[in-house]
Amino acid sequence: MEPLSIIPLLGIPEVREGDDLGELIARAAWTAGTPLHDGDCLVVTQKVVSKAEGRIVPLDHGDPGAKRALVEAESVRILRRRGDLVISETTHGFVCANAGIDLSNVEDGTAALLPVDADRSARRIRDALRGVEKVDVGVIVSDTFGRAWRHGLTDVAIGVAGIAAVLDLRGTADARGRALQVTEVAVADEIAAAAELVMGKSSGVAVAIVRGLDPAWFREASVRELVRRPQDDLFR
Amino acid sequence: MEPLSIIPLLGIPEVREGDDLGELIARAAWTAGTPLHDGDCLVVTQKVVSKAEGRIVPLDHGDPGAKRALVEAESVRILRRRGDLVISETTHGFVCANAGIDLSNVEDGTAALLPVDADRSARRIRDALRGVEKVDVGVIVSDTFGRAWRHGLTDVAIGVAGIAAVLDLRGTADARGRALQVTEVAVADEIAAAAELVMGKSSGVAVAIVRGLDPAWFREASVRELVRRPQDDLFR
Numbered sequence: 248m249e250p251l252s253i254i255p256l257l258g259i260p261e262v263r264e265g266d267d268l269g270e271l272i273a274r275a276a277w278t279a280g281t282p283l284h285d286g287d288c289l290v291v292t293q294k295v296v297s298k299a300e301g302r303i304v305p306l307d308h309g310d311p312g313a314k315r316a317l318v319e320a321e322s323v324r325i326l327r328r329r330g331d332l333v334i335s336e337t338t339h340g341f342v343c344a345n346a347g348i349d350l351s352n353v354e355d356g357t358a359a360l361l362p363v364d365a366d367r368s369a370r371r372i373r374d375a376l377r378g379v380e381k382v383d384v385g386v387i388v389s390d391t392f393g394r395a396w397r398h399g400l401t402d403v404a405i406g407v408a409g410i411a412a413v414l415d416l417r418g419t420a421d422a423r424g425r426a427l428q429v430t431e432v433a434v435a436d437e438i439a440a441a442a443e444l445v446m447g448k449s450s451g452v453a454v455a456i457v458r459g460l461d462p463a464w465f466r467e468a469s470v471r472e473l474v475r476r477p478q479d480d481l482f483r
Numbered sequence: 484m485e486p487l488s489i490i491p492l493l494g495i496p497e498v499r500e501g502d503d504l505g506e507l508i509a510r511a512a513w514t515a516g517t518p519l520h521d522g523d524c525l526v527v528t529q530k531v532v533s534k535a536e537g538r539i540v541p542l543d544h545g546d547p548g549a550k551r552a553l554v555e556a557e558s559v560r561i562l563r564r565r566g567d568l569v570i571s572e573t574t575h576g577f578v579c580a581n582a583g584i585d586l587s588n589v590e591d592g593t594a595a596l597l598p599v600d601a602d603r604s605a606r607r608i609r610d611a612l613r614g615v616e617k618v619d620v621g622v623i624v625s626d627t628f629g630r631a632w633r634h635g636l637t638d639v640a641i642g643v644a645g646i647a648a649v650l651d652l653r654g655t656a657d658a659r660g661r662a663l664q665v666t667e668v669a670v671a672d673e674i675a676a677a678a679e680l681v682m683g684k685s686s687g688v689a690v691a692i693v694r695g696l697d698p699a700w701f702r703e704a705s706v707r708e709l710v711r712r713p714q715d716d717l718f719r
Contacts, residue, residue: 342631
């Protein structure tokens, strides 16, 4: 297999509601001297997607009641509370802290909500790049979530377009010709995690180019592949 | 920031008990024309570590009772059962399916247990490479675990040496100078996930070189940074 490259894309300007992210990304990639290739996968953080889509709402950061009401409005089910922390299931089916509402890197007195449909957000970027740049890329919208059982946060996929979310290896053999035990690999989450390594939480890099992924992984897909239904979940 | 490269290391021979993994890795890297550099991070899959350390035990794959007894012997607490699947807390504090016991890519009639102390396994590889190759690298031992709430599996760290497991960003400011909301990043899990992208479940690539990580992340560390204590866990 070839090496994989993960390239932070610098030079995306401050994003505002209505901005065309595909166009901003294409321009930044040209300016940086790393034009996009067919078969690249872009990872775009939720923050800039939410800004472009106008998912910024007023919120007094010092008012716990207002924050709680906003988290509840974005949730279909509260799983746990501890102090200020709420773990809930969002309207999308994601389980995360505070319904994915983000208070960092936004204007004072505001909060960023998750995109309404981040598969659609990813598809819009993918389609823009196909139209403007004639380049065929996968797109993943990523966000930073905690996990049960393990400390620390990792980036995961909250929307995908043109790239598998889960790779189904059922029917594949191991190196000894026996059926594989590990059969479903969350590649979109692994790609999002890999991209986070070049983004940094304080440097404000919002987009990474992942180059060299297996071409077989590029297909129509949805983040719903990654969402475990509550009735199938042993921990809800 | 510079691009990150993730290089699959081909040419590791079939590993046997007592093999010196550091030496096998150094030789494969030279043969492949990708000698190791200071500041590289190696990701080594649990399977070859368990083989080198003799953590292969006899197990009749067709005998569910024998498998169940082995899982229980490797666990300190059973969290959930569904059919054949057991989610348990291992003696190391990891929560995973079947106590991390692996039936793929092993000899018929055997199973691979997790290393007793994969921090020590990682340190042994790191020390061997310092001694033989005079090269200073981080080492992560990885395994493939499922998650609550999300479908599909991802690779995570089960042992680390010379590289942070969790990056503590408390006290760091966001791009607007305010305290970051996301403060603890599970970088070792993200590096393990990134490496999995070039390994493939059926191709038998057991080691990847991750090149270009932030030098500030290289320090003494333990996978215990990633293990959430049961009393701090909202889902146990």
